[in-house]
Amino acid sequence: MPHLWIRGIGPEQVKAVSRELVAELAAICECPPDNIMLECLMTTAVFDGEIVPSYPFVEVTWFDRGLEAQDRFALAVDRYLRVGCGLAELEVAFRTYEKRNYYANGESFSPSGTDRLPEPYEEELTKLRSANRKLTEDLSKARRALQSSSGGMSTKLREALRE
Incomplete structure (x- = not known):
């Protein structure tokens, strides 16, 4: 080969x-x-x-x-x-x-x-997975914060976020 x-x-x-x-x-x-x-x-x-x-x-x-x-x-x-x-x-x-x-x-x-991928690809894949985990966690936190604060949001703000 x-x-x-x-x-x-x-x-x-x-x-x-x-x-x-x-x-x-x-x-x-x-x-x-x-x-x-x-x-x-x-x-x-x-x-x-x-x-x-x-x-x-x-x-x-x-x-x-x-x-x-x-x-x-x-x-x-x-x-x-x-x-x-x-x-x-x-x-x-x-x-x-x-x-x-x-x-x-x-x-x-x-x-x-x-x-196994060649070493440089394995390293890059590990970094990307870590970044993906961090983004997923941040998105989850932002959603929870949005849900908990939506009661205090004005109707105008809520409508703007929907658009």
């Missing part, structure tokens, strides 16, 4: 750039090169009643590594496959697996059944 499903680019072209591509992708993902899988799919495209060349397209399936890594990964794929193979165009799409839904040899990559 990651796994690159490559369409519309011949295996010989991919083979010619594969060593350097895999080395860079492994560095971006901080994983061993043998974790990167390249597969060239032999597809048949049809348009307007004719068989036409398949559009160059790479689908990347992986575990989320953050947007910065994803951007760097996409640029490397583009540089090696589009530029390196002399293609006019290339599209890259990412499909992200959740560890709890990915199994190898019958065992989940998240045996506890829970995925």
